[in-house]
Amino acid sequence: MAAPPPSGGPGRLGRYLVGAFFLAPALFMLGVWMVYPAVYTIIRSFFGPTGFVGHWVGFANYKTLFTTSTLTTAIKNNAIWVAVVPAMVTAVGLVFAVLTERIRWAVAFKTAVFLPMAISAFATGVTWRIMYQQDPGLGAINALGKTISGAFSPAGVLSTALPSTPSLQSSAGALVLKTPTHPGGVALLGLTGIAPDQVPKSSVQAVKPAPKPGDVVGTVWRDFKPGGGKAGVVETGELGLPGVTVELRSAAGKTIQSTKSKSDGTFDFAKVPAGTYTTAIGAQTFAKPFGGFAWLGPNLIVPSLLIAYIWIWAGFAMVVIGAGLAAMPRDVLEAARTDGANEWQTFRRVTVPLLMPVLSVVFITMIINVLKVFDIVYALAPESEYAKANVIALAMYFTAFQGAGNFGVGSAIAVFLFLLVIPVLALNVRRFRREA
Amino acid sequence: MAAAAPAIEIPNPGDAVSARILRAITRTPINIVLVVLGAAWLVPTIGLFITSILPASADASAGWWQIFSHPSLATWSNYDALFHNSGLITALKTTAYIAVGNTALVVILGALAGYAFAWLDFPGRDWLFIGVIGLLVVPLQMALIPMFKLYDTFGLFDTWYGIALFHTAFGLPFAVFLLRNFFAGLPKDILESARIDGANEIVIFLRLILPLGLPAIASLAIFQFLWTWNDLLVALTFGQNTTPITVWIAGQLREFGTSIDIIAPASFISLVVPLCVFLAFQRYFVQGLLAGSVK
The missing domain is CATH 2.60.40 (Immunoglobulin-like)
Incomplete structure (x- = not known):
């Protein structure tokens, strides 16, 4: 907690001035780059594509947001992201954290899984574009698929005859x-x-x-x-x-x-x-040989993006959950085992409940990340599939800055994204206040 | 269970050998599973690197794993060509300016504010702090349109410092949060005695807080550096000719098949720097991550 004012220190005005000296630069930047734009964007979302005066449109931009098919696709896709990614990342991170506790080369494994966190989502997109190529001769994932399918139903010796x-x-x-x-x-x-x-x-x-x-x-x-x-x-x-x-x-x-x-x-x-x-x-x-799945085609693009994204963030979950695991009281686990609980029961009834606070932190963090996801979609989805792969942040960028250049609808999308994040903000502020 | 064995094993002449063999056997499946998973996490990046050292013709005709049967195909010519590509060199410089400039600013402004929130007493301090923290989850999309206009008016559009300043503002809430909490945990007596000795706040900040706060500052700096180095959206919006490496590569993506000999090595170059920073300062990175999410 804060120090009490030192005895004989400066008076009320002096304390204001010293505080202002330290805070002014940061507050100036936050005011100009965050608070002012946020207010502006909220107001802007009620006006037409080109400007303010005489362009009041009420909620028309929001109506557009919920009735235009590319934008509703974005919302639906983001819903899929929220439904799948936080749960998967948390689950994978938990499994990795628990398993690495039992091996000698845990540091090497953790580094390998954590590496994608340092790499840009953009470079990851490029990386996975190479992996996902449809021709099994070019894309590693389909090559693996071909090997596996070849083992179960081999291609005929004369498939073209x-x-x-x-x-x-x-x-x-x-x-x-x-x-x-x-x-x-x-x-x-x-x-x-x-x-x-x-x-x-x-x-x-x-x-x-x-x-x-x-x-x-x-x-x-x-x-x-x-x-x-x-x-x-x-x-x-x-x-x-x-x-x-x-x-x-x-x-x-x-x-x-x-x-x-x-x-x-x-x-x-x-x-x-x-x-x-x-x-x-x-x-x-x-029998025709395995021709490869169109991972980046219209039907599979969303799952392909989810896989790549989970690949990026699993390391984050693993490290955070691993830290929680390391801080867990060992005697509780020992007691459970002494009482005859097997490995699975200990995990299910003791480890997971004790880790719940950490798991929920990972989960909430991932919800925020997923709502704002942009780079990986931009890099991994071919341009022809943007409509199918669309997410809110991508829709906002393209609506406001590409093609249509519609600042009204663009602002409405940004505000919508903001509204989605606010409940999470409430959770976070409560947590921060508890700590402060 | 074997897994719960103490970290330090004292060999016991009686059961050591059999117990160890038993442990090894029970651990084998886990080891195998983790080797496979670890490989799954490494292979994509390795694949990118191998793709980047193959000639375009080889990349178009077969997968990157052909290098294991034809190691002689490997060549540095893609990289050679890139380092003579003025577009890429400029993009790399721009990326470095943005990342370093932003990191320095965030650290300085964040430390000043963090100190004020932790150790200066003034009315309304705690509310102001909560307000700053509240800004943490304002999505940067909320600022793109108004700042696009403002940048246009003030000549910040298409400049590296315009992009860096945008990142600075959006990095500050986390910076203030992280540093304020760290500074608040520093021993009170040191500051008190410095104040009694007559040191003013600026001296205390420079001589005491900054050196003592170095671990947190390091975490913050690494975070900011990686975040801005890897950014795409902000630079895409506020840059036109001033583009960092991500945007420069994105410009080539349209011809993914034919430009793979540019895209793959450029992507690898773009990830080498953050990778080195990460590997060198992994400890600080993880600390920052934990401070941001667990504490």
Whole structure:
């Protein structure tokens, strides 16, 4: 608390003067750059786009704010930000803070997670734009997606292949040879549309197998050679397609046997009972590779921004919560454990309630940050997606300073943002007064 | 539980080995999870750096991780070209002027006011202090339009000091709050005895308060420096030809695909300075953060 006035010190006027000397510069700046503009902006929000005199519009700017679709999108998006980010950041920060308590390299981990806090949200936007590129060959996130999806449903060996003759027809992703076959028959499955670098390396000259009694044999081959060749005929210079899944189907269309073609493209279904069959190339052969999500496209842009933002702020939450954790009375935790509480119960019933004040500080701080979010949206969202990614601060900037240059609506947006922050201001002032 | 083991482990010949192995086993999953998470937090920045040292043609044809199979692609030519780019050099200088000028002003004005609020007695002091703190959450959007007009009138538009002054005003409430609380916690006897010795307030401020308040001042200075170095919105609004590095890069973003050999290295340059400041003064940064949010 403040010192009492020293005995024999200057009088009331003198104390005013000394105080004024120390305070004047700061108060001048706060007055000119904060108080005056705030009052001006509130008044300005009731006037038209260009000026004051004769441009009184009442609440029309606020009506515009709540009826123009790009602006309502901004409000809706900000609502999503407020609903998701503070909770996620607090949760992630809490998990990190608790987990790092148990490792020896906590300092290294904390530094890594905290680093994004030092970097501008703008540079982060650029960084994540590189990560989010749609082509899995360029963007790391989609490359990871491709690796994972490749493990579960691998891309086909011949994803671009097409039938070389109309007798092969597409059915549920597979290519079925229309001409039925019998034991002792030969099935020719010719494909085109395969680039030379897509032909498997083990491939050799295609061979048309001789018929075998009791077996259905055939070949899968690249029915194309430089100069063209004749469709449906295995010719010299045409390559077999190894590793292709060939299915033998009953007349009812049920797959009875399946096998893989050899280097020369041949396959052999042995000991086939008498009857009529069709042959088909399995659908998995033509499965398209994972093409990547359009993270920065209209549907995913908001989640993409949220992820990048959480990435920035998780470190802040972790450090603040970690400090709270370090200040926690150890004996309470020990007592809970001695009483037989397990790890989870201790965390849920003791740690979290004791940390509540710190958690709420992080949560409230994040609400304020999220309401004012600007840089990351400006940097990460492509200009074409600004309308979809819009947030209040971005809408304010573009309304007032770009394109329309509408200071009336721009002021109304600023005041709206201010009104959203006031409840938080009330909370903060109460906290500061308690400490002061 | 193993996790609650005391920090200092005294080896006990009887159970030391088995207990340690047990502890190591129970900790392994946590370690693995944290290694993965730590990597997730580092990879984007590493990716930006690698992108910045690859030629544009390589960046357009494959992801940055190609460097692990083709290390010879790495080149400093993007950086070479940038350091001969007068636009970037000017932008860097502007950024430095804004950040340093702002930091100095905030520290000086904030310390003066913080001292007054902590140790000078004058009527209305506490209310005034609450008023200043109340300004903490006024969004800077509230000032953009009127200051845009005012700057135009007074010739501050498109100057580095105009941008720095704007940041100064919006940095002051936090500065005053932080320094007032720190100064108020300094030992009273030192100030009292100085006053009894006849030292005036200015001497006390310069000789006692500033040196003793150095930790808090350091925290504040780092905060302000990072905040203004990293700013985009204020400079975007009040600068036109006077642009700091963020705005300069933003001007190139429209051609993201084709200008990646400029955008990536310039972004990396823009983050190297705050990164070094942060790593060098991490302790003060965290202290300031905690003072601002927990206390």
